[in-house]
Amino acid sequence: MILDAAPPIFAADLRFDPARSTHRLGSRIGPDGGHYILGDGRIMHRIWLRCDPAGVALAALIPCDSMTETRLQAVSDLQRWLRGTASESAVSRPTSYQSQRLDLLLSILDLRGERNATSHEVARRLIYPRLDVGRGAAWKSSPERRRTQRLIREAEALAAGGYRALLAGRAGRQK
Known part of the structure; x- marks a missing residue:
């Protein structure tokens, strides 16, 4: 302020x-x-x-x-x-789940930005670190690939200005 x-x-x-x-x-x-x-x-x-x-x-x-x-x-x-009369703010704070999701989205942006990582690498390193996400046709037809692509699009939308809605308390659909 x-x-x-x-x-x-x-x-x-x-x-x-x-x-x-x-x-x-x-x-x-x-x-x-x-x-x-x-x-x-x-x-x-x-x-x-x-x-x-x-x-x-x-x-x-x-x-x-x-x-x-x-x-x-x-x-x-x-x-x-x-004045010493602080109470809990009416400004919305993210829940624990939302904080973890935002952390994941920021990690995706960092990985894609620092080394232009593919969706396969994002999935393997961040989203499914303990899962063999497959290669080739198995990866292209997997639900893990579709979820990874959705998360990448969401992270990019957040970086392109969606964070302003979060700061203003208008997060829209809660994920």
Whole structure:
């Protein structure tokens, strides 16, 4: 989320200095401001602070795009967390199964990207590591090949922009 000095006409009361936070997990200062990751093991906040926070009330800048609702929820979560009243976020989190599937899809993209692996190699190394997936005609007519090809297409769609729907909480059909 993007934070900057609040205009004086607003009664903003969000004040904190992430550089002094005991929950700072990472930071980088650049010409455009400070970039911080704050968290406590349960929740993590990524903040772009565009001003010096010392003695300044802060306001959130929310781009009006397809992720506006998610950004608003993130600001609300940060404000509750800073006040010590954090509750479980309404932003959807993937289930254990969904996390494993996303991990598999990312592994497929990595393997295909680093060595342009064939679908047979993807199946043998990632999807069916303990199964002899066959060769030639046996592989071409196998259900394992069809499933592998579906997973490759899904991974490529995710990389081509489908991840935005996940981030916005619109994952569509749950797999």
